[in-house]
């Protein structure tokens with residue numbers, strides 16, 4: 001059962017970006033960064049938002065003010081993090097408010113919290129899911145890339161459920177993998193992910209690891225991002241496995257479709 005706490009609803013957030021064209025391509029969006037994450041991805045650039053007590057607690061009215069002051073310019077809202085589903089009731093309040101304001105809604109999730117995912121997808125309020133598929137759905141690899149081997153089996157099951165549910169409910173789904181050196185840049189690794197995603201996502205983004213910012217694993221921070229050539233090679237593998245609408249995102253050239 002879902003409870004929408006409309007009075008006295010509070011969100012723990014790391015910040016709000018008033019306008020973005022890159023978080024949901026094709027839409028001008030307001031972006032809300034929920035604080036707290038259950039993963040410890042070595043390449044995390046938002047690592048200051050990982051602790052559950054990070055960020056600041058704000059009233060839902062703050063989000064309403066930000067939506068209202070940007071409403072002529074934005075058409076959508078993106079809830080990202082951290083992991084937004086760790087604050088299910090707060091997220092539901094924010095989603096309902098945004099829907100009432102006429103915005104399209106994208107949920108950006110690491111896909112690991114199955115019960116909350118099922119709850120939120122079944123509301124019918126989500127227009128698009130951006131799902132991290134960080135590794136092939138294999139225990140060892142998923143545990144390594146998420147930094148939480150103890151959750152790997154549950155994460156795999158939850159990601160599978162999310163892919164199936166979005167298809168069943170006709171919710172548009174984009175899948176994303178970060179390509180980091182020595183961690184997720186192996187052709188077989190990407191080939192395995194692509195096999196899992198075939199016919200289950202509308203778009204697949206390969207994101208180049210970026211060593212700028214507050215990287216969680218300091219040994220990774222000193223490594224260079226994968227070359228554009230590597231990114232293209234991996235994208236072509238995904239296409240060979242049958243994925244359509246495959247894009248790479250690099251620091252030098254932004255977003256590019258690969259054919």
Ligand code: SF4
Pocket residue numbers: 037038039040041043044045046047050081082083110
């Ligand atoms: S990169 Fe990993 S640890 Fe960082 S916010 Fe995303 S899911 Fe959490």
